[in-house]
Amino acid sequence: MQEVKEYTPLIVAFCCNWCSYAGADLAGSSRLSYPANVKIIRVPCSCRVNPMFILKAFQRGADGVIMCGCHPGDCHYTSGNYYARRRMSLLFSMLDYMGIERERTRVEWVSAAEGAKFANVMNEFAKTINELGENKRLEDLRCK
Amino acid sequence: MQVSDIKKKASEMLLSGEVKRVIGWKKGEFDYDLTPATFESVEELEDFVYDGFCGANLSKYLIKESKKEGKTLVFMKPCDTYSFNQLLKEHRIVRDNVYVVAIDCEGKLDIDKIKSKGIKGILSVKEDGDEVIIDTIYGESKVVKGEVMLEKCLTCKSKEHVAYDESMAQGVENVSLDRFSEVAKLEAMTADERYEFWRGELSKCIRCNACRNVCPACSCVKCVFDNDASGVSAKSNANEFEESMFHIIRAFHVAGRCTDCGECSRVCPQHIPLHLINRKFIKDINTLYGEYQAGADVDSRGPLTNYTTDDLDPSDIFGGNK
Ligand code: SF4
Ligand code: SF4
Numbered sequence: 001m002q003e004v005k006e007y008t009p010l011i012v013a014f015c016c017n018w019c020s021y022a023g024a025d026l027a028g029s030s031r032l033s034y035p036a037n038v039k040i041i042r043v044p045c046s047c048r049v050n051p052m053f054i055l056k057a058f059q060r061g062a063d064g065v066i067m068c069g070c071h072p073g074d075c076h077y078t079s080g081n082y083y084a085r086r087r088m089s090l091l092f093s094m095l096d097y098m099g100i101e102r103e104r105t106r107v108e109w110v111s112a113a114e115g116a117k118f119a120n121v122m123n124e125f126a127k128t129i130n131e132l133g134e135n136k137r138l139e140d141l142r143c144k
Numbered sequence: 145m146q147v148s149d150i151k152k153k154a155s156e157m158l159l160s161g162e163v164k165r166v167i168g169w170k171k172g173e174f175d176y177d178l179t180p181a182t183f184e185s186v187e188e189l190e191d192f193v194y195d196g197f198c199g200a201n202l203s204k205y206l207i208k209e210s211k212k213e214g215k216t217l218v219f220m221k222p223c224d225t226y227s228f229n230q231l232l233k234e235h236r237i238v239r240d241n242v243y244v245v246a247i248d249c250e251g252k253l254d255i256d257k258i259k260s261k262g263i264k265g266i267l268s269v270k271e272d273g274d275e276v277i278i279d280t281i282y283g284e285s286k287v288v289k290g291e292v293m294l295e296k297c298l299t300c301k302s303k304e305h306v307a308y309d310e311s312m313a314q315g316v317e318n319v320s321l322d323r324f325s326e327v328a329k330l331e332a333m334t335a336d337e338r339y340e341f342w343r344g345e346l347s348k349c350i351r352c353n354a355c356r357n358v359c360p361a362c363s364c365v366k367c368v369f370d371n372d373a374s375g376v377s378a379k380s381n382a383n384e385f386e387e388s389m390f391h392i393i394r395a396f397h398v399a400g401r402c403t404d405c406g407e408c409s410r411v412c413p414q415h416i417p418l419h420l421i422n423r424k425f426i427k428d429i430n431t432l433y434g435e436y437q438a439g440a441d442v443d444s445r446g447p448l449t450n451y452t453t454d455d456l457d458p459s460d461i462f463g464g465n466k
């Protein structure tokens with residue numbers, strides 16, 4: 001019998017240490033559920049996210065990548081997320097230009113107090129990615 | 145402005161000892177395969193040329209040459225001076241060691257376009273106004289210059305130099321096409337069509353790295369793509385992912401710094417329209433963060449090293465990401 005592999009999307013979430021990661025923590029300690037296939041990568045600040053990180057996440061099998069940081073104006077390092085915002089806007093626009101589904105990438109601002117928002121964002125993003133299906137356009141077969 | 149005047153200028157400055165070397169273009173085996181070169185004596189200047197095939201941007205050579213002892217004389221076309229400025233801004237060139245002479249440019253030729261017209265056995269190429277006269281072993285051919293110009297020259301951004309120590313330029317009228325029209329065409333396609341388009345183009349890449357090596361903005365001492373630990377092969381793309389990755393990252397690293405000199409597309413042996421990637425970034429920057437021309441000055445902040453508190457979120461730009 002042929003084995004049918006069920007598709008569970010893999011989602012990578014880059015979360016800044018000071019807000020979004022704490023937000024994720026709060027979601028956890030408040031027992032709010034969000035999909036287990038969201039893999040969180042803690043970064044010191046959203047500005048740490050190099051465009052290459054996003055691409056590499058896709059290379060290693062991610063179907064969706066989301067970057068979360070402090071709300072604009074609240075970055076622990078004052079302005080990191082402002083730079084990150086410009087960078088991600090350009091990168092996402094480029095991915096779209098290359099024909100890669102624009103729904104696969106997202107930026108959200110989540111504060112340390114927004115546990116519920118974190119869970120909501122992840123649930124919603126996971127749903128979007130589920131509907132989109134597997135990432136085929138930025139996949140690396142060697143890593144599958 | 146005559147070529148002989150340019151040559152004279154170079155030999156005068158070499159002889160007087162004002163400069164130690166000259167960067168210019170050197171004749172090759174054929175009329176059309178000239179290369180950038182440094183000349184250190186009047187005898188060497190024998191091979192100096194300036195003609196329709198001098199598309200190469202000389203600014204990047206200054207990173208090395210300007211660190212040598214003594215001054216370097218360099219001849220620059222208008223577009224080259226933008227790259228020069230950008231390199232100055234990034235502290236890559238020792239300004240005091242460089243003497244820039246501005247020269248006119250009426251648009252340079254693309255030998256591949258000439259050859260693709262079925263013209264073979266080329267002996268020499270001459271320009272005569274709007275015509276290009278090609279002498280071949282089979283006789284003479286004439287083509288309209290606009291049809292055989294380099295892509296970067298068809299969309300020339302300016303005929304004015306933005307930096308120089310001395311100008312020999314007399315000024316040329318700039319008739320150029322809209323450089324964003326091709327990008328807009330792609331944007332108007334569906335995602336599937338764009339994906340197909342880029343797969344078709346990027347899969348031709350042989351990762352010769354010529355685009356990276358020629359680019360004046362792409363001049364890091366240690367490049368990410370040379371790092372074995374990066375997991376990206378430094379030579380030859382292993383698969384589709386690496387093709388996309390290399391091109392997106394290469395263009396991203398120069399986003400906001402790319403002056404649109406068009407060298408990447410000029411040197412690509414596979415004729416991949418790399419300028420369409422760079423120009424997408426430029427177009428986005430212009431629309432999202434205000435018109436910006438890299439290299440136009442030496443003191444403004446680049447769009448990616450700057451921000452405003454009311455920049456749009458990616459979700460605003462893409463209509464809620466839906
Ligand atoms: S010059 Fe062309 S073939 Fe060479 S690495 Fe660049 S895009 Fe690829
Ligand atoms: S690709 Fe990036 S790291 Fe490599 S030389 Fe260009 S700008 Fe530098």
Ligand code: FES
Nearest residue numbers: 016045069075076
């Ligand atoms: S510390 Fe959270 S975005 Fe900078």
